Every structure is written in C-alpha cells, then in structure tokens.
Amino acid sequence: MQKNNMSFLKNLTTVADARTARASSWDQSGRNKDYWLVNAGDTAVMADIEGPGCINHIWVTTFCREILGPSIQHPVLSGSVAPVTEMENAEGVNWELNDPDYYRKVLIRMTWDDFEGPSVLAPLGDFFCIGHSMPSSFSSIPFNVSSRPCEELTFGGTASMNCYFPMPFNKRAKIEVINENERPLGLFFHIDYELYHEETPDIAYFQAAWRRDLPCSGWGNDLCVNSPEVNSVPNLDGKENFLMLDTKGRGHYVGCNLSVLHFQGSWWGEGDDMILIDDEEEPSINGTGAEDYFNHAWGMQRNQSPYNGTIMHDGDTKGYQVSYRFHLTDPIHFKKHIQISMEHGHANHLSDDWACTAYWYQAAPVTAVTIQPVEERIPLKRTFDIPKPAHQVELTPEMQEAYRSRNERMEKFKVEKAEQIRLNAARTAPSEAGNKELAHKVKEEFDKEK
CATH class of the missing domain: 2.60.120.1390 (Protein of unknown function DUF2961)
Known part of the structure; x- marks a missing residue:
C-alpha cells in the first residue's frame, strides 16, 4: 500500500x-x-x-561549566535560582568557561x-x-x-x-x-x-546511532584531491568507505548528519555515497560526491533547507564541516539489511576525522x-602555544598577597559550591519519580475514557 x-x-x-x-x-x-x-x-x-x-x-x-576562579556572588544565593548569573563572565564577578x-x-x-x-x-x-x-x-x-x-x-x-x-x-x-x-x-x-x-x-521504531573514525584509513593523504593520480583508482565495492549505518531487519533509513574535520587543506567531499540493500554484494545506489548526497553542488554552500544543507562550513572554521540530509519524502527501504557508506576522498585516499549520526525506523x-x-x-x-615572557617578574609582597587571598577565597568557594551542587543534584531523583508518577496518572485517567 x-x-x-x-x-x-x-x-x-x-x-x-x-x-x-x-x-x-x-x-x-x-x-x-x-x-x-x-x-x-x-x-x-x-x-x-x-x-x-x-x-x-x-x-x-x-x-x-568549569570554574576557574571564585565568584564574588554567594554560592547559596546563586545556587537557589535559575543559573543565569553564570552566563556572562562579568569582570571580577564570575570566571567560568563552558x-x-x-x-x-x-x-x-x-x-x-x-x-x-x-x-x-x-x-x-x-x-x-x-x-x-x-x-x-x-x-x-x-x-x-x-x-x-x-x-x-x-x-x-x-x-x-x-x-x-x-x-x-x-x-x-x-x-x-x-x-x-x-x-x-x-x-x-x-x-x-x-x-x-x-x-x-x-x-516502526525510531533508531539513531553514532560512530566516528579518527582518522579514516586513507591511503594517499599526501596526494591532491581530484588529481589524475587519485582519480585513476577505482572503487566499486566500497569496503573501505566510512560506514554510516549497517543494520539488519526491516525498515527505512531517513537521514543523517555528518561532521568532518579536514586536515589536508583541500576539499573533503570528493567521495561518493554507496548503499547496499538486502542481499546485495555491490551497491545498487551510487552517488556522485559528498556534496551531491547532501543535495548541494560544486562544494557545500552556506545555506540550509528543510531537508538538507550546511550547519557549519569548513571555509568559516578552518576545516570543520557539519552537513545534513533527511530522507523524509524519499526514505530508503530495506527488508533484510541496509549498509550506507561514503568514500572519504575518491577511493578513500583521505585520512580525515569523520563522525556521523544516522537515523532510521525499524520493525x-x-x-x-x-x-x-x-x-x-x-x-x-x-590550538596554539601561549608564548612565555622573556623574563619572570619577581613578585612583590602585594602580588604574593593577591595570590594568597585568591587561593584562600577559592578553597572556601569550592566547598560552598560543592554543597550547592550536592543539594541540586539530590533534587533529580525525586523529580524523576515525579515525572513517572505524573505519566502514570495521566495514563490511568486516559484509560478510563475507553
């Protein structure tokens, strides 16, 4: 039907x-x-x-968040409200990092x-x-x-x-x-x-799985992308491709997001997608390039649509790329097995950092x-190395007192902060029970309507 x-x-x-x-x-x-x-x-x-x-x-x-220094706000007061005061590191008030x-x-x-x-x-x-x-x-x-x-x-x-x-x-x-x-x-x-x-x-139950290759097993990372030497190498079975999904059963694949960190400084997306369905030994669904699978062309552009697009562009981030493609109107059906993979560079010659979340429904x-x-x-x-000063400044008594005072205040702050964390974490278990109890109550009331 x-x-x-x-x-x-x-x-x-x-x-x-x-x-x-x-x-x-x-x-x-x-x-x-x-x-x-x-x-x-x-x-x-x-x-x-x-x-x-x-x-x-x-x-x-x-x-x-990681606390790098003591706040001048009292942990008890800040711990009793929504955590809004920590969002911005106001000078001398907070020193926290995500x-x-x-x-x-x-x-x-x-x-x-x-x-x-x-x-x-x-x-x-x-x-x-x-x-x-x-x-x-x-x-x-x-x-x-x-x-x-x-x-x-x-x-x-x-x-x-x-x-x-x-x-x-x-x-x-x-x-x-x-x-x-x-x-x-x-x-x-x-x-x-x-x-x-x-x-x-x-x-059909919703499913999602994540996997990462760091790095992908490339054979020619020192060969230029799309060069005649690389393009002369065939790949028909996809056995060394990056594996996005491999599952047995009956269902339909509905898409993925893919994160790539490209190291060579050229183009990460020259590889093709390949899809094996059921008993196939070679893929019957073959793509023409990573950007084509994500429904862009001539590289990935800085735009998004309801079904496909770029979330993070490697040209803005020195090599970090995140792309998505959702098969909502064109799910890929399988009755026994499906395997979805993509070349990391043509014929898998690149050795980049790839991570993928695949989504599918399965009986x-x-x-x-x-x-x-x-x-x-x-x-x-x-990262980069922070340069060291040419000479070490000799600390004056006032400078030494500044460090001593900070360390003393930090030790007291950590104790008080830890207690607030303990108290807030202790609220979670009763809240879990409260959610379950509420769900059961709603279910009982709904069942009475039968």
Missing part, C-alpha cells in the same frame, strides 16, 4: 482519540529552579512512559517497549546535529538548533535543541541522559507525547545500538 508522504498536515483536519502529555524538568516544588543537575557518572531518566503512545517533540538545553567536550561526553539513550538494549544511543550534541561539540544555529524539519551569537561555533557553547521525529511505542518509552563527563550537567527539557487507546500496528526485533567509549568521542581542537 502506497502512503502519502506529505500528508502530515492532514492530521490537523480530523479529531484524534489521543491524550497529550509532557515530561519535563519543571521545578515540581512550584519555584523557578526548572532544571535537573546530573552529577558526573550519573544517569537521569528524563521520561518513563506507559504506552501505547508516540513522542512527537523533544526540546533540550544544557549547561556544563566545558568544551560535554556535548560528546554526555549521551542520550532511548529504549522502546520490552527490548533489552537501546534503539537510540548517541552523544547528546551529535544527536541534535551539533557536530564537533560546537553549536551553530540552523533549521530543518526534524531538527533545529538556536545558539546565542556570542557562543556559536565555540566548543561547548550553549544552545536550544529540538527534535521533531515521531517516536511511536506500544508498551513503554524510556529516555535517559548519561553523563560520562567529569563535571555535573545542568539539564532543561520538554518531552511532548501522545497516548492512544490502541497499539500502533506494523510499528522488531530491534538490534541494540552500541557506541564508542568516551575517550574516542572527544572533538579535536586546533
């Missing part, structure tokens, strides 16, 4: 037998501390929902129904199309990111993240955040969903998604 892929707006023209609900980080005491604090090494359950139902929207914003790696160190995990392993497991940032742990504002149909201009294209910059992929479930939906960082994570979120009286037949049984360890996920950064 053929489906009308553009009919989602028609849902608004009929009345549905559904109940709308939300799980969120709202302050369940009625005050204004509307975030959760997830300690280093901890996991927070954002939503645990009884089905049948469907998650229609997820909004998240986060903060994770943790540069936390978008890759924090994971989002989603588990559907009674499957043992997760169907979604990806770095929090990359799931929402924040590549290299550097947010950049963009808008597409399934995802958008909005970042403050002063924090765009900075490692660990703050951002608002939205996902609109529908995520159906028949028995249970569980969404978690796993903090594999050394610092606590501040987490604001909404998870908007619907409940139904009947299970979804022929359900049961669903293979549990895995991910590389945290040390293999850290983004690379272009």
